[in-house]
Amino acid sequence: xxxxxxLLLNMGPQHPSTHGVxxxxxxxxxxxxxxxxxxxxxxxxxxxxxxxxxTYLQNIALVDRGMxxxxxxxxxxxxxxxxxxxxxxxxxxxxxxxxxLMLELQRISSHLIWLGTFGIDLGAFTAFLWxxxxxxxxxxxFESATGGRLHHVYFRIGGVYEDLPEGWPERCAEFCDHMxxxxxxxxxxxxxxxxxxxxxxxVGVLSRDVAIALGxxxxxxxxxxxxxxxxxxxxxxxxxxxxxDIPMRTEGDCFARYLxxxxxxxQSVRIIRQCLERLPQGEVRGKVSMTLRPPKGEVYARTxxxxxxxxxxxxSDGSDTPYRVKIRAPAFSNLYALTEMMRGWKVAxxxxxxxxxxxxxxxxxx
Amino acid sequence: xxxxxxxxxxxxxxxxxxxxxGALGLAIGLGSTLRTMFQPKVTVSYPIExxxxxxxxxxxxxxxxxxETDNDKxxxxxxxxxxxPDRCIHIEATGKAKDRVLTRFDIEMDLCCYCGLCVDVCPTxxxxxxxxxxxxxxxxxxxxYDLEDLHRAAPKEPIAHGVVKVPNGRRA
Numbered sequence: 215x216x217x218x219x220x221l222l223l224n225m226g227p228q229h230p231s232t233h234g235v236x237x238x239x240x241x242x243x244x245x246x247x248x249x250x251x252x253x254x255x256x257x258x259x260x261x262x263x264x265x266x267x268x269t270y271l272q273n274i275a276l277v278d279r280g281m282x283x284x285x286x287x288x289x290x291x292x293x294x295x296x297x298x299x300x301x302x303x304x305x306x307x308x309x310x311x312x313x314x315l316m317l318e319l320q321r322i323s324s325h326l327i328w329l330g331t332f333g334i335d336l337g338a339f340t341a342f343l344w345x346x347x348x349x350x351x352x353x354x355x356f357e358s359a360t361g362g363r364l365h366h367v368y369f370r371i372g373g374v375y376e377d378l379p380e381g382w383p384e385r386c387a388e389f390c391d392h393m394x395x396x397x398x399x400x401x402x403x404x405x406x407x408x409x410x411x412x413x414x415x416x417v418g419v420l421s422r423d424v425a426i427a428l429g430x431x432x433x434x435x436x437x438x439x440x441x442x443x444x445x446x447x448x449x450x451x452x453x454x455x456x457x458x459d460i461p462m463r464t465e466g467d468c469f470a471r472y473l474x475x476x477x478x479x480x481q482s483v484r485i486i487r488q489c490l491e492r493l494p495q496g497e498v499r500g501k502v503s504m505t506l507r508p509p510k511g512e513v514y515a516r517t518x519x520x521x522x523x524x525x526x527x528x529x530s531d532g533s534d535t536p537y538r539v540k541i542r543a544p545a546f547s548n549l550y551a552l553t554e555m556m557r558g559w560k561v562a563x564x565x566x567x568x569x570x571x572x573x574x575x576x577x578x579x580x
Numbered sequence: 581x582x583x584x585x586x587x588x589x590x591x592x593x594x595x596x597x598x599x600x601x602g603a604l605g606l607a608i609g610l611g612s613t614l615r616t617m618f619q620p621k622v623t624v625s626y627p628i629e630x631x632x633x634x635x636x637x638x639x640x641x642x643x644x645x646x647x648e649t650d651n652d653k654x655x656x657x658x659x660x661x662x663x664x665p666d667r668c669i670h671i672e673a674t675g676k677a678k679d680r681v682l683t684r685f686d687i688e689m690d691l692c693c694y695c696g697l698c699v700d701v702c703p704t705x706x707x708x709x710x711x712x713x714x715x716x717x718x719x720x721x722x723x724x725y726d727l728e729d730l731h732r733a734a735p736k737e738p739i740a741h742g743v744v745k746v747p748n749g750r751r752a
């Protein structure tokens with residue numbers, strides 16, 4: 215019998231398909247994957263430590279870029295939510311609706327980026343261009359309301375910075391119509407594409423039990439049959455007053471993760487429409503001191519970021535800067551499930567499986 | 581429930597069927613890309629035409645001149661200097677109480693993270709954002725904006741919104 219030995223293959227950290235600077239140490243037996251170990255830390259920015267040296271207000275600008283840079287609004291949300299709970303600050307109703315609106319717009323924009331890059335990973339370049347085209351409209355909406363396209367610094371402790379500009383709700387409603395009209399095109403391009411289906415269906419299966427054991431959350435867990443969404447389980451802002459479904463699949467493969475995210479875009483559009491309808495009048499920002507000093511204590515706030523369960527554990531010692539901040543990053547926990555998903559598949563599936571869990575390395579490393 | 585995947589069929593009929601399904605799926609996809617070809621273009625060819633950003637754009641910072649007093653509106657409260665996360669604003673003043681005069685107002689735009697907290701805390705709207713985004717330069721020293729630069733940076737007239745043709749734009 216011919217003696218074979220395992221081959222150790224390095225993918226990354228400068229590989230175009232690893233979505234940033236992730237190094238995968240892949241153990242191969244011929245073409246079959248025996249083991250995959252993700253090596254992280256190339257984008258570590260020590261944001262948790264940096265937050266200890268900045269005031270609560272200044273940290274809003276930091277969580278935008280220090281954490282997941284594609285979902286700045288979700289980062290701001292979890293930070294202001296933690297601070298508001300610790301300092302017991304009330305938020306005006308209008309501001310809560312605006313925040314929910316922005317969070318869902320950010321969810322769509324993040325999922326669109328994922329859709330585009332996942333398409334590129336599997337050789338479908340058109341999806342990327344189309345997703346960017348739709349995302350550009352969201353960026354324009356963000357720009358006119360907040361002044362920033364990626365880093366908004368829009369949420370404030372006790373509200374939002376400014377009210378929505380004139381005509382913004384109409385433009386947003388127009389975008390909702392545009393998005394629902396464009397989604398069938400993605401179905402035509404990807405869902406019905408035999409190559410796309412062949413490369414994703416049944417590939418990289420993550421079972422429900424393993425997903426729970428490894429702490430996977432967000433679309434990855436929901437595609438594995440775990441109907442868990444922080445927006446429903448621990449509602450924040452106005453999610454408890456809105457009607458929306460949690461898309462769930464039981465297959466647990468790459469295709470299921472794709473379908474879950476596509477359905478989430480539809481649900482986000484539904485939430486945005488409801489918010490626009492019910493948007494109350496009134497103040498958008500309560501009076502909060504620039505140098506806020508929350509009382510001594512600790513708090514854990516969790517939100518559903520586009521990637522999953524995003525939480526911040528915040529300890530205050532009564533000064534104007536936090537004593538300790540711990541970020542529970544969804545992409546980090548989802549990356550754990552990678553090894554389980556990949557075992558037994560071919561080396562060509564590495565990219566498809568890695569792409570399907572939607573990691574952002576600045577969220578993984580922080 | 582069927583737990584094991586169906587065995588791969590090898591018959592000629594199944595092969596033809598799969599080929600047909602594949603061709604159909606591709607044709608539908610190509611059809612939708614073809615449709616897009618005849619839709620209006622969304623790309624802005626940047627050097628020839630450019631996008632004017634929204635009035636709230638986090639761009640260049642400026643100290644506009646107040647036409648009433650013919651001076652900037654700064655009351656030297658140092659709030660922006662204190663709130664800046666990057667500590668890129670430097671303010672110095674001489675005199676006491678009401679006779680204080682601004683002698684130095686420097687912003688190191690290369691350190692600025694465009695968070696807008698200085699604009700937020702300013703009680704007199706003395707420091708504002710200008711919807712301008714072409715600030716790149718070959719020299720870092722050019723990004724140190726002093727009082728005069730910041731006065732000059734303030735726009736004299738409102739800036740148009742949307743995509744516009746650049747008069748002297750040329751292809752890069």
